[in-house]
Amino acid sequence: ALLARATDPGEAARRAVDAGAAVVLVDGVVPAGALGVDERLSIPIVGLPSRVARLAREALAQDIPVRVSLGTPGWEANDERGRIAPFSSHGLAFGGGVKPELAAAGVEILTADVGRTEGRQPRYGTVSGSSAAAAIVGGAAALVAQARPGLDAEALKGVLVGTAVALGDTPTSAQGAGLVDPGAAAVAEVAAAPATVAFGAATEQGWTSVRRVRVRNVTNRRLRAVVAANVEGIAGVSVTVRPSRLLLRAGAEREIELTARVTFVPQGLGAIAGTTRVEVAGGGEIAIPWAVAFPAASEPLLGDVRISTAVFRASDRAPAVLQVRAGSVSERNGRAQLQPLERLDVELWQGAERIGLLARLRDVLPGNYAFGVTGRGPRGGSLERGRYRLRVLAVPPDGLPEATAVRFRIR
Incomplete structure (x- = not known):
């Protein structure tokens, strides 16, 4: 059939x-x-x-006979086993952060299915996807929280990320810290906050970025630890740690400073990632994944900013429309690279005086945005007749903001 x-x-x-x-x-x-x-x-x-x-x-x-030949069934090794699935997102998160922070099994996961069989037995099936992997990580977190009730949410995340098992030949931008390991997390002795580090976007030779991480002793004994940073085999980028040795009392924490330096900007790379390791004397360690982004050639953060009419009466029913193209999408080595915005502001000015903020969007993806301009001020009152200016400000997650303005007149 x-x-x-x-x-x-x-x-x-x-x-x-x-x-x-x-x-x-x-x-x-x-x-x-x-x-x-x-x-x-x-x-x-x-x-x-x-x-x-x-x-x-x-x-x-066409009534043409069709024959099907089936060979002898057998087993073959799955070369993709233990690798990140192709449907899983790769690349850095908004603002250049490491995402995902953890990986878990997400292909052909055995699960309960809806309904029952003809014999009134429970049904089972398999499911694939990042949602299944997220559920496994959630279950792992619940197990560790049960085993270590003294951990708060920050420390729980820190031990889960820090003790994950890195997958070989897989970049940090695809796996984060690696495969979640609840057994290792349950016996972790230190936790880092934040659990991952985003150094931001390196745009030029000599670029430097400093980030601070708190390392907490989550045991009831005094610990000694050594801190070291590793780069994934890429020249031109170095990460140093200060201090490199820690002495932590039970329950105490210490701040370490990570400094990323770029001696030259590598060509053809979207990002470089690595790990900082905190090794506890007597056994045990955690990893803190980090990333440095290398954006494509700089594109304007703002473009095609215009207002539908430059002269209008104040009206809530028929406002003028301010249109803004914010952020950018460029291509690098065949892959789309997004330049999002941390913030997009629309300010109202009259002459040299800033009247106030009319609108603010946060975590803005590249795209076209529209704002209604009713002729009312920031506090809701109608504007008097006269000339005004709308200043549009684009603030990237890392780097310098850009601004442009359009003028209008209330009649």
Whole structure:
């Protein structure tokens, strides 16, 4: 039987078996768990590439016999096992931060399914996606919180991120600290806050950025620790730590200073990442992932700023419209690179006097934005007749802000 895509492939396959089919062919790859791991079908279910399925249907429509040969089933090693799934986001987060901070299993995860089987038994299936991985990390956090009730939310995050197991040949921008390890987190002796470090965007040779991290002793004994920073094999970037040795009383914390320096800007790289390690004397350590972003050639933060009409009467029903293109999208090595804004402000001015703030957006992704200009001031009162200026200010997560202005007149 050759089945088209169906909302219930399991039921369609069962009907094909009842009709005497020797094998069920499905148009398209059959997703893992689509038939449920508890299905009891006595014949093979094989997913065909859509092109092959189309050719088979065309042949059958012309009464041309179609034969299918199935080889002997066997097992092969999955080379992708233990790697970050292609559907998982790669790259730095808003503002150049390390995201994801943790990784977890998210492909073909066994889970309960809706309903029951024909034998009234519970149904099971598999699920794939970053949502499944997030649920596993949430469960890991619950286990560690139960084992270590004295940890607050900040310390709980610190030990989970700090004790994760790094995946080989995988950049920090794809895995964060690595695979979550609740067993290691449950016995961690120190925690860092913040758990990851974003140094910001390096735009020129000689660029320097300083960040501070608090390292807390989460045990009831005194600890000695050594701190060291590692770079992922990239020349031109160095990270130093001060102090490099810590003595922490039970429950105490100490601030360390991380300094990133760029002697030259590497070409063709969007970011460089690495880890700072805190090694506790007597065993145990945590990792603090960090990243330095290298933005593409500078693009204007503001563009196409205009007002729909420069002369108008104050009106709540028919306001003038201020249009702003904020942020930018550029391409680097075949990948889109976004330049978001930390803040987008619209200020009202008259002459050299700043009257106040009309609008403010935070965490702004690149795009076109529109603001209604009713002719009212920041406090809601109607503006008097006269000439005014709207100053639009774009503040990036790292770097210098940009501003532009448009003029209008209330008649």
